[in-house]
Amino acid sequence: MNVLTENFSTYGEGFLGTVELTVYASVLALVLGFIMASFRVAPVGSFRVFGTVWVTVLRNTPLTLLFFAVLLGLPRFGLVLPFKVFAVLALGCYTSAFICEALRSGINTVPKGQGEAARSLGMSFGQTLSQVILPQAFRSVIPPVGSNLIALAKNSAIAGAFSVTELLGTYRTLNELGYSIIWTFVWIAVGYLIITLTISALFNVLEKRWGVAR
Amino acid sequence: MKALDHSSTALYDIPGPKAERRHMLYGVLSTVLIAAVVGWILYLLFDTDQFTAAKWNPFTYKGIQELLLKGLGNTLKAFAIAAVLSLVLGAILAVGRLSDHKPVRWLATLIVEFFRAMPVLVMIFFVFVALKVQPLPALVTGLTLYNGSVLAEVFRSGVNSVERGQREAAYALGMRKTQVMSYVLGPQALRAMLPAIISQLVVALKDTSLGYLITYEEFLHAGKLIASNLDYDLPFIPVVMVISPIYIGMCMLLSWFATWVSRRQQRNPKVEAVDVAPAEPGTLLPGRQ
Numbered sequence: 001m002n003v004l005t006e007n008f009s010t011y012g013e014g015f016l017g018t019v020e021l022t023v024y025a026s027v028l029a030l031v032l033g034f035i036m037a038s039f040r041v042a043p044v045g046s047f048r049v050f051g052t053v054w055v056t057v058l059r060n061t062p063l064t065l066l067f068f069a070v071l072l073g074l075p076r077f078g079l080v081l082p083f084k085v086f087a088v089l090a091l092g093c094y095t096s097a098f099i100c101e102a103l104r105s106g107i108n109t110v111p112k113g114q115g116e117a118a119r120s121l122g123m124s125f126g127q128t129l130s131q132v133i134l135p136q137a138f139r140s141v142i143p144p145v146g147s148n149l150i151a152l153a154k155n156s157a158i159a160g161a162f163s164v165t166e167l168l169g170t171y172r173t174l175n176e177l178g179y180s181i182i183w184t185f186v187w188i189a190v191g192y193l194i195i196t197l198t199i200s201a202l203f204n205v206l207e208k209r210w211g212v213a214r
Numbered sequence: 215m216k217a218l219d220h221s222s223t224a225l226y227d228i229p230g231p232k233a234e235r236r237h238m239l240y241g242v243l244s245t246v247l248i249a250a251v252v253g254w255i256l257y258l259l260f261d262t263d264q265f266t267a268a269k270w271n272p273f274t275y276k277g278i279q280e281l282l283l284k285g286l287g288n289t290l291k292a293f294a295i296a297a298v299l300s301l302v303l304g305a306i307l308a309v310g311r312l313s314d315h316k317p318v319r320w321l322a323t324l325i326v327e328f329f330r331a332m333p334v335l336v337m338i339f340f341v342f343v344a345l346k347v348q349p350l351p352a353l354v355t356g357l358t359l360y361n362g363s364v365l366a367e368v369f370r371s372g373v374n375s376v377e378r379g380q381r382e383a384a385y386a387l388g389m390r391k392t393q394v395m396s397y398v399l400g401p402q403a404l405r406a407m408l409p410a411i412i413s414q415l416v417v418a419l420k421d422t423s424l425g426y427l428i429t430y431e432e433f434l435h436a437g438k439l440i441a442s443n444l445d446y447d448l449p450f451i452p453v454v455m456v457i458s459p460i461y462i463g464m465c466m467l468l469s470w471f472a473t474w475v476s477r478r479q480q481r482n483p484k485v486e487a488v489d490v491a492p493a494e495p496g497t498l499l500p501g502r503q
Contacts, residue, residue, distance in 0.1 A: 062423035181343060182344055
């Protein structure tokens with residue numbers, strides 16, 4: 001117990017580091033995922049190919065390899081940024097592939113008749129998209145997007161091994177100070193549980209409000 | 215002609231001649247743009263001397279090739295052990311979750327939910343640092359606990375998705391629960407869940423690269439050793455260019471295998487009583503099936 005009380009600032013720093021990584025990378029993943037999903041359903045062939053390649057490659061890349069390549073590789077092209085930014089980039093790009101697939105399958109669940117009905121009422125493409133299709137797609141993508149963001153929060157632990165301040169990395173400091181290693185890890189685990197359960201609760205609320213009634 | 219691919223979405227009408235011409239224009243413009251970006255990246259690679267002989271020379275040495283092959287072998291070894299063990303653990307936990315005894319069910323649920331909510335890396339580090347074991351057992355333990363828990367949920371949902379009539383018919387014939395599970399529900403569930411199981415094994419294969427972080431001598435570790443060697447002019451980018459295609463290729467092969475199995479199973483009369491799981495990356499949300 002005293003591991004937590006005596007090192008509250010260390011834990012707090014790590015916890016906030018993980019939260020920060022998760023939030024920034026989530027935003028990046030959602031934006032990129034949305035762009036890639038719209039590429040994958042676009043009527044233009046080269047957009048579709050680009051989206052498919054992006055998703056297939058990133059989904060099959062081990063995240064450690066991506067971190068390795070981005071954090072240690074990009075500086076060699078003269079692109080020097082804080083490690084935290086690189087970590088957000090790697091995490092965000094990786095998760096964007098999964099978000100893209102979730103969004104795309106959400107769009108595909110909207111029956112074709114909905115779009116046809118909207119068009120036959122004289123709605124323009126923008127109206128069809130914003131008033132008819134996206135609201136319905138949004139409802140069915142809440143659970144899969146939630147589970148992908150939880151996976152992102154868990155994956156952010158890898159950033160700690162590349163010297164970014166985050167929760168798992170705190171064990172090193174505490175280990176050197178000679179605290180009981182078991183308890184150190186117990187509190188780290190609690191920290192991760194808080195984060196993942198918060199995201200889970202958030203998406204439960206979202207789903208209750210807007211989810212599809214089944 | 216292109217519109218045929220889209221007949222399944224609600225987004226677009228079948229394009230007329232004008233729209234087709236516009237799409238063509240967009241297609242050409244975006245292709246040029248993508249080609250320009252690729253060209254720029256290639257230029258950057260040449261500009262920073264990534265294709266000089268000095269940086270690619272090490273790959274011609276036998277020692278380096280052996281180092282890489284050994285790393286690859288270690289990666290596959292960790293994957294094979296972790297895959298077998300997580301299938302076993304998954305089966306045990308699934309049996310626990312489907313048990314008729316409340317305490318057993320609760321215990322199994324607790325274990326499954328806890329390990330699914332924890333980052334794999336935390337478990338690996340815990341075993342490695344706190345229990346002070348060798349890198350390989352630590353990596354395998356972490357992967358087994360996580361993937362075993364996820365697979366337990368896959369097995370369980372597979373058994374639950376078998377049509378009710380199958381279970382009822384088996385009980386009506388006087389079979390015991392063990393017999394119903396092992397002769398009737400289990401085999402059907404296993405066939406139907408095969409794509410989901412293989413997809414989860416892809417996750418395990420990807421996660422073996424976490425061994426790099428606890429200094430297990432796997433593929434990425436071998437790459438790192440070569441990349442940080444001053445004698446070869448720090449060939450970091452060439453190493454990434456050699457390693458990534460192999461790693462990504464292995465995962466892609468396994469993913470495609472899952473998709474192939476899924477397509478095959480959907481035509482298979484032996485899984486009629488149960489929905490075949492799509493070959494997708496496993497969902498990871500705790501508390502939701």
